[in-house]
Amino acid sequence: MGTVEAATKQAIESTLAQKKPKVVFVLGGPGSGKGTQCANIVEHFGYTHLSAGDLLRAEIKSGSENGTMIQNMIKEGKIVPSEVTIKLLEKAILENENDKFLIDGFPRNEENRAAFEAVTGISPEFVLFFDCPEEEMEKRLLGRNQGREDDNIDTIRKRFKVFLESSLPVIEYYNSKGKVRKIDAAKPVGEVFEAVKALFTPVDEKAAA
């Protein structure tokens, strides 16, 4: 790393450390309803929603030098190297005036988790885990119709495999630290949100006290 890069990195780290944002990680399999529920949480509880997948898709569209690599990884359902995704998350946090963030779809593997904590010094308040059977997630993804290149049956199966092999261990890690709040995400959207609300209400009341 060059001197300028190192200095920039140090500046970002110290600014993030000063900002001390409150972070909730929102995890769950592909199609479990993370984005849908984050929109509801934003509306009711004033968080800012940062979807790692959305940030990566925006990076492709921006014509970034990493665009082709990211596009290929997403098509194959693979996880993009942590340094790329973490830089996008750091920038989004620093550019936003809010101090509480839902980070959706991150960390996706052990490398994501360890690198984020090491680089930013941020530990999540808690981890919201949307638990949903594969059959239901597959049905939802095939019916999503948002033109996502990874919503086809071949890529969906690859994404499920990556979720089981790489993402579930991260949820187990946080579970061992007592940080996971598991929600039955197979229910209708409104019922899932009732369960989510019950988790956020006491957290916000405590913060205001």
Ligand SMILES: Nc1ncnc2c1ncn2[C@@H]1O[C@H](COP(=O)(O)OP(=O)(O)OP(=O)(O)O)[C@@H](O)[C@H]1O
């Ligand atoms: N509880 C639910 N019941 C039925 N359909 C749902 C429910 N929650 C979300 N959906 C629908 O399922 C699809 C996937 O939802 P969403 O995009 O929120 O999932 P996600 O977890 O963010 O997926 P991904 O990881 O692929 O980004 C969407 O079409 C959404 O409208």
Ligand SMILES: Nc1ccn([C@@H]2O[C@H](COP(=O)(O)O)[C@@H](O)[C@H]2O)c(=O)n1
């Ligand atoms: N931490 C992450 C998050 C996502 N990706 C890549 O983006 C794809 C789509 O993610 P969604 O959360 O929007 O479903 C995912 O399959 C990965 O290819 C990533 O690399 N790292």
Ligand SMILES: [Mg+2]
């Ligand atoms: Mg999503």
